[in-house]
Amino acid sequence: MLNEKFILFRIHRFRDKSAYAKLYERYHKNILDFASFKMPRKQDAEEVASEVFLRGWEYATSNRVDNIKALFYRIARNLIADFYRQRKVEDSLDELADVAADQEIEERIDLSESANKLIAKIRALKGDMSEVCVMHYINELSVKEIADILDKSPNNIRVILHRAKKALNK
């Protein structure tokens, strides 16, 4: 954590690109996974994930950041929302996720059948459940970290996780 703070200090004070590369190394897989579950195609997810790190750089070099992980996720959520808004879907992010789940989503031929089934199940989860489920089980974020990112209480997140687990077990 201290190390990450030092990296952020370097980025903010000296626009240190090598320091930012370390952050990228640490979070790029998670952000890409997160975007993959929200975006209809793999290429769209890649674009969103790249854009997250570009905007993260711009923000971190001009502002003091305390929690870069939360910042990356927030940027990702906003970009995903913008993506669907551009498709003329005028709804909230949670509902947009549902819309995404209902859309024709290409099956990943590079993944096993069981993986594709699980992805489909996660995408089919309603409301915040899908997002929270990915953050917790795929990205391995703690309940508190998810609560910070989504501006919800840890208890609220636990309830959502419990419901998601129940829905996935059906």
Place this chain on the structure above:
Amino acid sequence: MSKDFNEQFKSLQAELHASSKRDGAYDRMWKRVSTAIEDTDNVVSPATTLDYLQWLFFESISTPITIGAAMLVIVFGGFMTTVNAAQSLPGEALYSVKLATEKAQLKLSSLEHKAVLHTEFAGRRLEEASALNVSTDPAKTAQIKRTLDAYRSEVTQAGEDVRSLLNEKSTETMQVASAVDRKISVLNAEIDTRVQESDTNTLDIEDAKKATQAVSSSVVNVMMEEHETTSSNKLSDDIEKSFNTKLSDVQKKQSMVLGRLARIDEVVTVNKDLHIGGIVELRFAANETSVLMRSASDFAIAGGYRAAFDDLKVVDERLSEIANRIVAMEIVTTEFFANQKIEKLAEPVETEGQINSLRSDSTATSTISQ
């Protein structure tokens, strides 16, 4: 899905990562990001140890020191303000801090402690009224009135708290009532002194005195009720202690009254032109209270504390009436000497004998006022 729930997710995560790595998704992303970042200006040297130390100082040492220093200033400043506020008087800037501190103390206290605190605060109000009395502030009369009103409110609240303790059947009712009663006795004695000292607000002081006596009776009643409903040696000891304190108070009051009467009598005997009637009757009435005090003691010994306290209450009231009449006599005496002094000053002073005579008059005046 229930059994291997986490395993399935782990497996999915591994598949996703492997797939992204295989098809070069991570590389493409990094290329895009790094190219965009490289286009930005200001290439800097890599982080050095010095940079790290500099950062560590600001993050880990400098900020906590600043916060610590700020907290010290706030805490110490707050403490100093509270200490200064404790000495403040009504009308002064810090007086509201003093009252706020008292309110906070009351908020944080239990009902048992609140009752005693109210008597303490009442004592403070009396001290403030006394301090205001000697001040030269033109608005002092109004301030003394407000302070004595606050005194009455504190004393009344103490009485009500003691009554609430009885209603709530608190195990500490007798203990608290007896502590409050002792404090009230002290306040009662202080008010008597104020009556003699004060040249303004005499009616307000009288009201304060009445309120104190009313609360004193109420607290004694609570003690009686508690004593009558709960039989315990501890309670009997408390009530006996309280009775003895009250008896001692009225005895002191009686001695004081008799002493003042003796001084007036002395002055009247020496100065034939000074006519003050009723000294003998008052002395008789003051001595007569001893009969009631004895009766109260007899009741107390027999365990009839209610009757004993009633007798002491009558004694206290009678002595207060006598004290009021003595004040009137002292005023007449003081005026007499003041007039005599003016007359003598108007005449030319010729002999050493006349000067000595003037001196002896002024000594007599000061003796009376003492």
